[in-house]
Amino acid sequence: MNLAVTDLRAGYGSAVIVDGVGFEVPEHGALAIVGRNGMGKSTLLKALTGYLRPMRGTVAVGGRTTTGLSTYRLARLGVAYTPQEQSLFGGLSVDENLSIGISGRCPRNLREEILSAFPVLRERLRQRAGTLSGGEQKMLTLAKALAMQPRLLLLDEISDGLGPGVVTTVGDTLVGLRERFGCTILMVEQNLDLSLRVADRIAVLKLGKIVFERDAGEPGLREELTAQLAP
Numbered sequence: 001m002n003l004a005v006t007d008l009r010a011g012y013g014s015a016v017i018v019d020g021v022g023f024e025v026p027e028h029g030a031l032a033i034v035g036r037n038g039m040g041k042s043t044l045l046k047a048l049t050g051y052l053r054p055m056r057g058t059v060a061v062g063g064r065t066t067t068g069l070s071t072y073r074l075a076r077l078g079v080a081y082t083p084q085e086q087s088l089f090g091g092l093s094v095d096e097n098l099s100i101g102i103s104g105r106c107p108r109n110l111r112e113e114i115l116s117a118f119p120v121l122r123e124r125l126r127q128r129a130g131t132l133s134g135g136e137q138k139m140l141t142l143a144k145a146l147a148m149q150p151r152l153l154l155l156d157e158i159s160d161g162l163g164p165g166v167v168t169t170v171g172d173t174l175v176g177l178r179e180r181f182g183c184t185i186l187m188v189e190q191n192l193d194l195s196l197r198v199a200d201r202i203a204v205l206k207l208g209k210i211v212f213e214r215d216a217g218e219p220g221l222r223e224e225l226t227a228q229l230a231p
Contacts, residue, residue: 001062001078001151001184002027003048008057010047016055017043018208030178030185032195032216035205036229041188042084044205045156048186049081050074061152078151082141082158090130094121094140097129098147114143117173134161142170146177153177155187159194171197192225204228 003025011017018040025031035041046052048059050071059067061077071081088097098111098121115122118139124132129140138161145153153174159167171194177183178198188205189195195202196216202225204212212228214221 002029003152003184003186004058004060005048006058006060008044008047008059009055010043010052010057011055012043012052016208018047021057021205021208021210023203023210023213025184025186027184028178028182029201030174030187030199031201031203032199033186033188033203033205033210034190034192034195034225034229035188036190036231039205040208041205042156043208045081045083045154045186045188049079049154051083075148078149079154080145080148080150080152081154082145082156084156084160087141088129088137088144090128092129093126094129094132095125097140098144100144110149111147114146114173117169117176118143135163135166138162139166139170142173146173149181150183151181152184152186155185155189157189158187159189159191167191167194170194174198192222196222 006022008021009016009019021044023031033041043052047054050069053068058065061079066074120136121140121143129137132140142158158170162170174185175198178185185198187198199216202214202216202221203210
C-alpha cells in the first residue's frame, strides 16, 4: 500500500507547523523523515492519521484520498500508527493490551514471533502496562501495531527512550516485517542508525519543510545528514 502526500499544510489554530510538504512512499517501500525536535515531525504524522485536520493539501493511501479521514477508518484500511506519546491502557496487562482490537486477526505464530522479538514483554504478560518502564511501554506500543499486520505502518520516534540493544532489535523487527508482509513504512526519527537500517530513502524536515531527500544507500549520506541536522 503506497502513501502519497501533496502540498500538506497543518498546524494548530493560526500557527502553521508543517507547510507545503510533499512526498511518496511506494508500496513495500520505507521512508524515514529525520529532523531535530520542534521541526514538525509529530505534527506531520498527526495530520496524516486523522488526529489533526490539514489546513491544505491531500493525503492518499493506496490510491484512495484519506485527507482528514478518522483514525478508525484508516485502521480498517490497514494503517497502523504508533504515536510518540504512549497509547496504552495502563490499568490492563501487557497481554490484554496486545489482544485489544485484533480479535483473532493476529495468527498465533505471528504473536509468538512478535513476543520473541521483544522477550521482555513475554516475561511481563501479566504485568500492568502502566507499571512498565518507558522503554518497555514503547516496545509494547510497537508490538500492538505489528499484531495488526499493517499494510502501512507510521512510526513516531519509535527509538525514543530505548537502549541501543533494543533499538537494534526494533530495526531487525521492522526489516523482517517488510520482508514477510511487504509492509510500507513511514517513520519520523532522530536516530540515524535506525533510519538508515530500515529505510530506502531519507528526508530531512526542517522548520516544517522537507529540505533534503536521498536514497539511503548513497555514499556519504550519513555525513550529509549530519550536516543537515546540525543546529
